[in-house]
Amino acid sequence: MKVKMLEVYCDSSYNENKDSYIGCVVLRDSIQIHQSTTKVRGDPHNNLDCELAALDFAISLVRVFSEGDKEIIIYNDSTEAVKAFQGKTGEVEEEFPESRISFEYIPREKMYQAAADSLSKKFPVFFSSTVTCNVESFSRREDILSDIAGNKSNVFYLEKVPEMSSNKKTCYRLVIRTMERILSDDRFYSIKKGGPGTQVKAAEEIRGDLSNPEILSSLKSKGIRPENSYFLLTDETWGLRGTDSQACSILPSSIPHKIICDEVDRSPQNLFKRAERFR
Known part of the structure; x- marks a missing residue:
């Protein structure tokens, strides 16, 4: 029996003295089901603030799209931000008791992470919306x-x-x-x-x-x-x-x-x- 998997790729673009944005791509069982660009709330002071906001927003997308998936993986290309959220894994899993959740680092060059990066710069991504x-x-x-x-x-x-x-x-x-x-x-x-x-x-x-x-x-x-x-x-x-x-x-x-x-x-x-x- 195939394990249901939900994956969220998130990235952010920090813009000093201007609005900063988060880009996200969501996949279920390797098929893309969502992509979005969202403004970072508050007043981020650096890139790490934005990456932490991106991971937090990715969790909100899990709340929207989760269907009792057995495996939920959230990707980001900041090792520091990923490490911070890995420390919160147990806390997040309490919200999704049927799922195993993990936060993983992934290089920006990988396809869906590159798409999230593009979305965070407010560049539309058409290619990655297809299988x-x-x-x-x-x-x-x-x-x-x-x-x-x-x-x-x-x-x-x-x-x-x-x-x-x-x-x-x-x-x-x-x-x-x-x-x-x-x-x-x-x-x-x-x-x-x-x-x-x-x-x-x-x-x-x-x-x-x-x-x-x-x-x-x-x-x-x-x-x-x-x-x-x-x-x-x-x-x-x-x-x-x-x-x-x-x-x-x-x-x-x-x-x-x-x-x-x-x-x-x-x-x-x-x-x-x-x-x-x-x-």
Whole structure:
């Protein structure tokens, strides 16, 4: 039985003689359910005051989102602030008797902590509001290349369509192919610029389509096998990549697949050229 887990990543930005802010990201079972930017109350005198306020605010979010989770972890990138709250663990656990609570240090470079840091600076975070997967390089992965070459595994990727794009929108073509041939390239997504990144919004639309049974049935009638397929992250969709070698996929998490790229040349041509020797 899977243990229910609630995680809160919090960070703050201290601004002397100006308002300071807290950024928080909340996850349940590794799926983000909330993000927010909140003004630090009172008159903080230094960065530590702000980090302590961030941890305190994270506890208030636990009160809001806790559903009797067995494990609750609150992260912050200040060792001093985390140490102070670790001393209060027993006191906090009294408020949540069904849960085990811990306060943990985490480097700011980690993806969700980086998102909390961005939120504390009042920068919106669009990428981290979606489910992400690890990105695997195919450069030296013979298993990936041989799977694509020998098992006719499907590769999904997006191409920009310049003639259908403008200053106000970007058009992407969804290409699905095997080593031998293109199976589908007639689905287009015209995304209005502004707000969340166009690539993120395109991914959201495509995931919605690939979760639609009717559309999936239509694709499968063309010989497309979404399960155990690959989403190729190209230069044109590099905006889907976050920190920590993770990226937002265009395939829903219900379909088993991998996200792949190359360190230097992320083009489809490079992928299939490398796979050619495994045919």
